[in-house]
Every structure is written in C-alpha cells, then in structure tokens.
Amino acid sequence: MLLLVSPINNEEALEAIKGGADIVDVKNPKEGSLGANFPWVIKEIRDLTPKDMLVSATLGDVPYKPGTVSLAAMGALVSGADYIKVGLYGTNDYDEAVDLMKNVVKTVKDNNSEAIVVASGYADAHRVGAVSPWDIPKVAYDSGADLAMLDTAVKDGKTLFDYLDINDLKKFVDEIHEYGLKSALAGSVKKNQLKPLNDIGCDVVGVRGAACVGGDRNTGRINSSAVYELKSLIENF
C-alpha cells in the first residue's frame, strides 16, 4: 500500500518527502476536503520533489461543471502534476459524475497520456448530496480514470470508518480491482486504521491529519517524524 500525504506548501512537502511519503498530494484544506491549491504552489512543489516521485494535485470539491473542471485539470497538468484528483462533490448521481470525469480524463490523457486520473467520491456523500460512494468504481471505470477513491467530505472528527465498515470497504476495493483499476482510501484515517486498509488490498492510503503535529489537518503542520512512523508501519505489515 502506497502512502499519499497532502501538504499545503513547500515546507510541508519537504517534510512529507523526508518522512518517506510515496505520493506528494498538493492540497488547500481552506477550500474544502479536496480543496485546490494555486498553480505556482503545485509548480514549486513539483520542482522540489524528486523526479521519480509522483506529485498529485486535487482539483477541488468540484461542481457539476465539466468545462470548468476540465480547465482546472489542464491547469494542474501544466503546473507539473502527474496525478490528478477530482472530488465529485457537486455531481449528484452516476450520470453527472461520469460525464464530468470523461471530460477530465480526455483533457488529461490528450495532453499527457502518462498522467494518472483519480475519481474521488465521499464516504459521507449523503451529508452533502453528492453521488453515492457505491457508484464511484463504475464512474471511474466508465470514464477511463485510473483510480477510484473515497475520502470524507465533512472533516468534523469522523473518519472513513464511521460511514463504511471494513466489509463495505473490502467490497469497494474488490469491485475496483475487478474493473482492473487501483483503489485509494482516505478520510481522517488514523494510525491504527492503516493495517485493516492494507489487509483488504487498498492500493493507496491518503492522509493529512495523521501526518500533522497534533493530528489536526487544519491547525497542525506535516512533520517528517509523523510521516516516517506511518510509512514504517505500512512497510512492516
């Protein structure tokens, strides 16, 4: 299982890299769960990250506006991101989500066939009226995305496991694998939740809070020791 860590600036990105993160995921929590950061922040982080490491950028908790989101995807690409995550927040159902994702996939693959596209839904989608998490594997597959992911939309202390138990999560991961895609899971994931996710075959686990001093994604800062601890735990499962 790969460890994706979500820094907000250069300093945090360097800490994530030093701690052994596999993927540096540039994010702006001020703008939401999958809030987008600025092009120059993505570019600076791409420049300081070793060439053989993936730099991810989140496009935001996006509205159902395929043109707008496609243009945002282009912005992430030209800023150097090679792993592009879309938070399917404003898409209410499968049809809207797949329409939006198809356009993002076309934008990305037409410009860089190697770049990876992630369709991310929310385990607590019912709290915000977003497309059901159970539609996400099919949305990812039917749109040509590379990964299907779940995060949580509302960061109020509840974790991924408050909405989906381990059997549900296994079902989600298995379905993604049946489609030949990779899976990613996040949502205030704690240290002690890494092993169950690893055991069900999750390919990528995403964290911010757990990699921050004090465990708080908003007030804390990513620290290399916290990242190293998470990475060591994963390596020793």
Ligand SMILES: O=C[C@H](O)COP(=O)(O)O
């Ligand atoms: O992509 C993963 C997110 O950054 C998860 O953040 P969180 O662990 O604070 O919920």
